[in-house]
Amino acid sequence: MTHSLTILTGGSRGMGLHMALQLLSPQRHLLCISRHVNRQLADEAQRLNAPFTQWTQDLADTTTAAQRLQAWLAEQDAAQVASATLINNAGVIPRIGPLEDCPPED
Numbered sequence: 689m690t691h692s693l694t695i696l697t698g699g700s701r702g703m704g705l706h707m708a709l710q711l712l713s714p715q716r717h718l719l720c721i722s723r724h725v726n727r728q729l730a731d732e733a734q735r736l737n738a739p740f741t742q743w744t745q746d747l748a749d750t751t752t753a754a755q756r757l758q759a760w761l762a763e764q765d766a767a768q769v770a771s772a773t774l775i776n777n778a779g780v781i782p783r784i785g786p787l788e789d790c791p792p793e794d
């Protein structure tokens with residue numbers, strides 16, 4: 689039977705974690721990518737019998753992230769994948785304030 693594939697960045701906490709919890713399903717393979725894993729998510733996936741993969745990966749290292757994802761996708765059986773979705777949620781909100789008060793690195 690085919691399944692859908694969803695790749696979600698930043699699923700370890702915040703909005704991403706809540707999206708991930710809602711996306712867990714036996715009919716969907718969910719790949720979560722963030723710098724830390726979330727134990728609650730792994731436990732919930734197991735409880736629901738939902739196909740789930742969780743990576744620790746700093747997405748600021750774009751070359752490694754792209755190579756790793758490419759290799760992982762090549763291992764998947766494309767005939768079994770009915771659809772593929774990327775939710776690119778990872779990110780941080782810098783301090784909010786007047787531009788002239790923001791440090792240049794922000």
Ligand SMILES: NC(=O)c1ccc[n+]([C@@H]2O[C@H](COP(=O)([O-])OP(=O)(O)OC[C@H]3O[C@@H](n4cnc5c(N)ncnc54)[C@H](OP(=O)(O)O)[C@@H]3O)[C@@H](O)[C@H]2O)c1
Pocket residue numbers: 697698699700701702703704705721722723724725745746747748777778779780781
């Ligand atoms: N919350 C808001 O009010 C709001 C408003 C507008 C837009 N947004 C956007 O919505 C998204 C989620 O916001 P949020 O409030 O849920 O953020 P959050 O609680 O700070 O969570 C950010 C997520 O992104 C991951 N992440 C951050 N930097 C990463 C990196 N270099 N590599 C891999 N993963 C990284 C974090 O995981 P790790 O720390 O484990 O890496 C975490 O899972 C962000 O893109 C944010 O800019 C949020």
